[in-house]
Amino acid sequence: MNVTDTLRQAGEALYGDRWQSPLSRDLGVTDRTMRNWMSGRHEAPADLFDRLLGLLKSRGASVSMLTSTIEEHLTRADKPGQGERKA
Numbered sequence: 001m002n003v004t005d006t007l008r009q010a011g012e013a014l015y016g017d018r019w020q021s022p023l024s025r026d027l028g029v030t031d032r033t034m035r036n037w038m039s040g041r042h043e044a045p046a047d048l049f050d051r052l053l054g055l056l057k058s059r060g061a062s063v064s065m066l067t068s069t070i071e072e073h074l075t076r077a078d079k080p081g082q083g084e085r086k087a
Contacts, residue, residue, distance in 0.1 A: 003044050007037065010052045014059055027051055 001009075011019030014026075024034040027048075036042035 004038050
């Protein structure tokens with residue numbers, strides 16, 4: 001997989017279909033810089049994968065914490081005397 005494919009996949013995983021502007025912001029570059037990387041007009045910096053990895057790990061940690069919180073809510077809702085579980 002090449003740099004642009006990896007960049008696109010990471011952007012979509014982090015931000016969905018409209019990923020370029022938010023990813024540009026979080027990487028501290030302009031939208032134009034992102035478009036230049038994607039078009040191949042400019043080579044991406046050597047530390048791009050380190051920066052992407054940091055963003056992905058941070059988001060993964062946030063998702064993991066939220067998942068645990070929701071699981072706790074569901075577990076409590078399933079126990080008798082804790083109220084009914086709502087759909």
